[in-house]
Amino acid sequence: MRPIARLALAMTISAAAFNAQASNVLIVLSDSDHLDLKDQKVFATGFYLNELMQPVKLLLDAGHSVTFATPTGKAPTLDQSSNDKMYFNNDVAALQAHKALLDQLKVTSKGESPVISLARVEQIGYEHFDAVYVPGGHAPMQDLLHSTALGKLLNNFHDNGKTTALVCHGPIALLSTLADPVAFTRQLETAGKASTKGWTYAGYKFTVISNQEEELAKGLLNGGAMKFYPQTALEHAGGVYRSNTSPWTSNVVIDRELVTGQNPGSALDVGKAIVERLKPRN
Secondary structure: OOHHHHHHHHHHHOHHHHOOOOOEEEEEOOOOOEEEOHHHOEEEOOEOHHHHHHHHHHHHHOOOEEEEEEOOOOOOOEOHHHOOHHHHOOOHHHHHHHHHHHHHHOOOOOOOOOOEEHHHHHHHOHHHOOEEEEOOOOHHHOOHHHOHHHHHHHHHHHHOOOEEEEEOOHHHHHHHHOOOHHHHHHHHHHHOOOOOOOOOOOOOEEOOOOHHHHHHHHHHHOOOOOOOOHHHHHHHHOOEEOOOOOOOOOOEEEEOOEEEEOOHHHHHHHHHHHHHHOOOOO
């Protein structure tokens, strides 16, 4: 990257550096470009465009700075099926504006992505960040739910009451705070149910893409089937699920530091909730 371009990118991401009221928001995405399904089938996926970029644009427009991270620092993958105007209320101009911002930030660039690893985030210091946001797409179900590094970060944010926001399949990442998330999800895969003790978010009200919506959208999997649904997983972990009354309509649930959105249509409202919670309080 040329020095001028690198400077421009840094200024875009860190415009809030000159604003005393600005906050630093950590955006955590999956490293994975696929989800393993039942019967050794594989589904190509990644993050959803609107679920990442609608909140990111709101944060940048409000003067905040954002830092992108994945478990290993690998550039994340855009789920190409989300590059569609339907996720932007059929507004072609909005789709193009958010895609242009994604391209400007170079988040998915293999050689120029600003994404850092969660290990690097810990080195920088969790105290540097005021909120964390995890967008969806199916990819978080491949790696974020088992990430020890993410679990450590989320537990720190929980202990310090820092805004922790997730949308659609993103809330599955909350399982990373379990003592043994791999064993927990293995129970779900083999028995269809699981139990655990001491989950950080036990008793929290939350939402995530519903089992009903998963069933409605299972055609996307090209004949494959997920090993378990996130609603079921988070309920068995000890969460208290809150759904919308009509599939695909926006639904945001806020309980203490936790902000969760149910589906792609909830991403914009989750972004607004983050911005509102970052406003200075008198």
